[in-house]
Amino acid sequence: MATLDAKIPEGPLKDKWTNYLNSMKLVSPANKKKLDVIVVGTGIAGSPAAATLAQLGYNVKVFCYQDSPRRAHSVAAQGGINASKNYRNDGDGVYRHFYDMIKGGDYRARESNVYRAAEVSNGIIDQLTAQGVPFAREYGGQITTRSFGGVQVSRTFYAQGQTGQQVLLGSYSALRRMIAKGKVQMYERRQMLELVIKDGHARGIIARNLLTGELERHTAHAVVLATGGYGTIYYLSTLGVTSSGSAAMIAYRNGAFFGNPSFIQIHPTCIPQLSDFQSKLTLMSESLRNDGRIWVPKEQGDKRNPNDIPEEERDYYLERRYPAFGNLVPRDVASRAAKERCDAGYGVGKTGQAVYLDFKHAIKEQGAKAIGSKYGNLFELYEKITGESPYETPMRIYPAGHYTMGGLWVDYELMTTIPGLFAIGEANFSDHGANRLGASSLMQGAGDGYFILPNTIGNYLSDKIKTSRLSTEEPEFEEAEKRVREKLEKLININGSQTAASFHKRLGKIMWDHCGMLRSEEGLKQARTEVRELKQEFWNDLQVPGTLSELNQELEKAVRVADFLDMSQLLIEDALNRHESCGGHFRQEYQTEAGEALRDDENYMYVAAWEYQGEDQMPRLHKEQLTFEFVEVKERTYK
Amino acid sequence: MKVKLKIWRQPNARSKGKFVDYDLDDISPEMSFLEMLDALNTRLIQQGDDPVAYEHDCREGICGSCGLFINGRPHGPEREVATCQLHMRSFRDGDTIVVEPWRAKAFPVIKDLVVDRSAFEKIMDAGGFVSVDTGSAPEANTTPVKKQNAERAFDAGVCIGCGACVAACKNSSASLFVAAKISQLALLPQGKAEAQRRALNMVARMEELGFGSCTSTEACEVECPKSISLDHIARMNREYLRASFSEEKD
Numbered sequence: 071m072a073t074l075d076a077k078i079p080e081g082p083l084k085d086k087w088t089n090y091l092n093s094m095k096l097v098s099p100a101n102k103k104k105l106d107v108i109v110v111g112t113g114i115a116g117s118p119a120a121a122t123l124a125q126l127g128y129n130v131k132v133f134c135y136q137d138s139p140r141r142a143h144s145v146a147a148q149g150g151i152n153a154s155k156n157y158r159n160d161g162d163g164v165y166r167h168f169y170d171m172i173k174g175g176d177y178r179a180r181e182s183n184v185y186r187a188a189e190v191s192n193g194i195i196d197q198l199t200a201q202g203v204p205f206a207r208e209y210g211g212q213i214t215t216r217s218f219g220g221v222q223v224s225r226t227f228y229a230q231g232q233t234g235q236q237v238l239l240g241s242y243s244a245l246r247r248m249i250a251k252g253k254v255q256m257y258e259r260r261q262m263l264e265l266v267i268k269d270g271h272a273r274g275i276i277a278r279n280l281l282t283g284e285l286e287r288h289t290a291h292a293v294v295l296a297t298g299g300y301g302t303i304y305y306l307s308t309l310g311v312t313s314s315g316s317a318a319m320i321a322y323r324n325g326a327f328f329g330n331p332s333f334i335q336i337h338p339t340c341i342p343q344l345s346d347f348q349s350k351l352t353l354m355s356e357s358l359r360n361d362g363r364i365w366v367p368k369e370q371g372d373k374r375n376p377n378d379i380p381e382e383e384r385d386y387y388l389e390r391r392y393p394a395f396g397n398l399v400p401r402d403v404a405s406r407a408a409k410e411r412c413d414a415g416y417g418v419g420k421t422g423q424a425v426y427l428d429f430k431h432a433i434k435e436q437g438a439k440a441i442g443s444k445y446g447n448l449f450e451l452y453e454k455i456t457g458e459s460p461y462e463t464p465m466r467i468y469p470a471g472h473y474t475m476g477g478l479w480v481d482y483e484l485m486t487t488i489p490g491l492f493a494i495g496e497a498n499f500s501d502h503g504a505n506r507l508g509a510s511s512l513m514q515g516a517g518d519g520y521f522i523l524p525n526t527i528g529n530y531l532s533d534k535i536k537t538s539r540l541s542t543e544e545p546e547f548e549e550a551e552k553r554v555r556e557k558l559e560k561l562i563n564i565n566g567s568q569t570a571a572s573f574h575k576r577l578g579k580i581m582w583d584h585c586g587m588l589r590s591e592e593g594l595k596q597a598r599t600e601v602r603e604l605k606q607e608f609w610n611d612l613q614v615p616g617t618l619s620e621l622n623q624e625l626e627k628a629v630r631v632a633d634f635l636d637m638s639q640l641l642i643e644d645a646l647n648r649h650e651s652c653g654g655h656f657r658q659e660y661q662t663e664a665g666e667a668l669r670d671d672e673n674y675m676y677v678a679a680w681e682y683q684g685e686d687q688m689p690r691l692h693k694e695q696l697t698f699e700f701v702e703v704k705e706r707t708y709k
Numbered sequence: 710m711k712v713k714l715k716i717w718r719q720p721n722a723r724s725k726g727k728f729v730d731y732d733l734d735d736i737s738p739e740m741s742f743l744e745m746l747d748a749l750n751t752r753l754i755q756q757g758d759d760p761v762a763y764e765h766d767c768r769e770g771i772c773g774s775c776g777l778f779i780n781g782r783p784h785g786p787e788r789e790v791a792t793c794q795l796h797m798r799s800f801r802d803g804d805t806i807v808v809e810p811w812r813a814k815a816f817p818v819i820k821d822l823v824v825d826r827s828a829f830e831k832i833m834d835a836g837g838f839v840s841v842d843t844g845s846a847p848e849a850n851t852t853p854v855k856k857q858n859a860e861r862a863f864d865a866g867v868c869i870g871c872g873a874c875v876a877a878c879k880n881s882s883a884s885l886f887v888a889a890k891i892s893q894l895a896l897l898p899q900g901k902a903e904a905q906r907r908a909l910n911m912v913a914r915m916e917e918l919g920f921g922s923c924t925s926t927e928a929c930e931v932e933c934p935k936s937i938s939l940d941h942i943a944r945m946n947r948e949y950l951r952a953s954f955s956e957e958k959d
Binding site for chain 1 (some may be wrong): 719723736738739741743744747751753754755757762764765766767768769770771772773774789790794796797798819820822823825826827829830833834835837838839840841842843844846847848849851853854855859860862863866867869870882893894897899900928940
């Protein structure tokens with residue numbers, strides 16, 4: 071059994087990373103040339119990791135699913151990226167940044183990792199600026215910032231509502247530079263379908279060429295997964311429709327522990343579902359809550375035009391319930407509050423599943439032009455989808471599945487329980503506890519990719535300089551490829567009558583209803599049964615047209631849905647196991663009188679790390695006990 | 710609503726393609742264009758036919774994957790949208806809709822509506838970056854950047870790499886794509902050191918890859934889902950000319 075040693079360095083919090091860097095083993099430039107690293111995924115973690123590893127001198131092979139690394143879904147992050155530079159002189163600093171994240175995550179994250187994430191954040195802004203990322207600026211030429219939920223300082227750097235795009239393209243350009251230099255071999259349109267393990271160490275992958283169907287064997291001394299989150303488990307989410315949990319599930323089935331799988335962030339401000347055939351929900355950046363005010367009518371079922379509802383008949387419920395943070399409470403709190411109002415019959419719009427986000431006051435105070443310069447593209451995006459202008463009518467918003475705090479369990483070095491297999495960015499579980507604060511996903515991904523992994527992986531590889539390249543003719547490659555081939559043949563030969571998407575839609579509804587914003591023992595047990603039945607139906611009645619040896623998008627979907635079915639079972643067990651509410655994990659049975667999350671620190675102050683025990687078998691739980699030496703653990707309040 | 714689709718079907722790069730007609734009669738105006746194609750594909754799969762291949766991912770107009778030539782226009786009839794943001798309410802009941810892949814020598818068809826846009830990647834490799842290694846960057850506020858320049862750089866930097874500019878151009882020129890990157894980096898002090906060689910190398914690479922020349926028809930600006938301005942092509946030309954006469958070029 072793998073042991074759960076997080077390998078946290080000794081010393082005071084602020085010295086841990088420095089101590090680590092000072093004592094880690096290095097690989098000499100001459101030896102780096104002999105070492106191969108595979109990076110899967112090219113988002114805001116994978117691209118900078120690959121570029122930086124190549125600059126250091128390793129041979130890097132990069133894999134992405136799309137036709138270009140620039141299309142990874144980090145591109146869709148909107149509002150910003152945090153750093154504790156304290157440009158505003160508003161009392162910010164690394165410790166406060168760390169504290170906000172620990173509290174924001176409801177005391178379910180590892181102190182040492184979170185502190186390090188805050189510590190490296192400033193360097194990310196420097197690096198991206200040098201790469202030509204056009205952050206928003208003041209007239210004096212200095213970079214400006216704004217505020218995000220769950221904090222009382224202004225530490226979010228941004229480029230209108232397209233920060234993710236600008237930041238990703240900065241890292242992508244760094245990656246392309248290394249490709250041009252011949253230091254990175256880029257494999258586009260590939261999907262990783264199996265991990266190759268020899269003597270307990272990750273030594274390569276099997277990838278499918280999505281254009282030809284050919285299964286390829288790739289060897290390496292270490293494998294890095296930067297494959298993002300699995301919020302598309304709900305079918306409808308803010309993610310790209312090809313985002314999946316498949317790589318994480320491959321790692322899990324091969325023995326990597328899965329940390330807190332059910333910790334999923336439901337983002338409070340998304341354009342509500344408008345119809346049954348909808349394939350995707352669109353995020354409206356949290357930055358809008360800097361100036362927008364959230365409300366519902368005080369009267370249940372009030373169908374008047376929102377502009378006709380006078381001030382005294384509006385309930386600005388976030389300002390009412392949380393006067394200290396108001397509209398800028400963290401996402402989990404804002405999402406639950408919206409659901410509470412809608413469930414109680416105060417929701418607006420055709421379905422009653424929406425609340426208003428209103429810019430009337432901000433436009434009156436600052437003028438339409440100033441508001442447009444901050445949020446113009448978001449307002450346009452909203453209008454394109456709904457046909458209504460937020461300059462004139464309040465936006466209608468509702469929560470949607472967004473980000474997964476859960477992910478592959480990693481130690482301080484970002485290595486999973488499989489030696490040589492690393493997980494970075496959203497793919498790991500590490501820094502956000504039970505709830506992520508806004509603008510910290512780009513930060514964590516970029517921090518892992520630029521500054522953390524390129525160092526920690528060296529500590530691992532320093533032992534491997536005498537290890538020769540594993541031949542792809544070895545039996546481990548042979549067997550891994552055989553497993554992939556069998557699985558694909560099984561999928562394509564079911565010859566049933568239902569499409570992969572129809573199964574995904576049904577699975578998404580089960581998970582959204584019972585393992586989404588609100589969970590209960592009864593609901594989760596019902597979901598457990600429903601998912602088991604759906605999984606059986608899937609393997610008996612799936613229809614995949616075409617062949618294995620061509621571009622076959624339906625086959626790709628089927629692979630994703632098959633993994634989501636297995637993953638759902640894992641999520642449900644994790645949510646059932648945790649008899650408490652914390653952050654985004656809200657169990658109906660465990661709440662305060664005021665309806666806030668009620669933690670049970672005595673029994674659940676741990677990371678639940680699950681070990682695979684075989685198909686449909688109950689996974690085995692390992693606990694990483696969390697200790698808080700540097701913050702006082704309190705009730706998390708934003709009142 | 711009912712629509713008649715004429716869709717380009719081509720099994721692979723080696724075989725010839727042709728238009729195939731499909732009638733759909735249960736389309737809702739609220740559907741996005743891609744959701745309409747999803748509905749068609751569900752029907753085709755259930756009939757045992759090969760579904761139409763097309764690319765898509767984010768479905769919110771930012772990843773640049775989707776690119777369909779609809780009724781003779783890249784991304785269809787609406788301005789400033791990618792195909793995924795186009796809705797069926799932009800069409801009328803009974804309309805015939807012609808759907809083709811991007812047509813350009815530098816973008817060969819892979820299957821149906823999927824084309825190979827890797828030529829864009831090769832152009833980027835010729836200099837679409839600032840050569841700065843991780844860890845060597847100075848403090849971000851050390852170099853002030855004029856607010857207007859940062860904003861102009863952003864306006865160029867929003868390119869999603871979809872290829873609509875190439876598809877819109879009668880010469881299949883990639884000038885707007887190339888100019889957006891050259892202009893973004895030339896506007897920022899961080900990109901200045903390499904501005905000249907970047908302009909020369911990226912333009913040369915574009916020409917090598919089979920893209921045509923710019924004759925300023927302005928079609929690209931009209932069809933660009935992010936409304937990237939032709940001004941950036943003017944800036945690219947200035948950068949290119951200046952670099953051509955410079956003694957510093959290498």
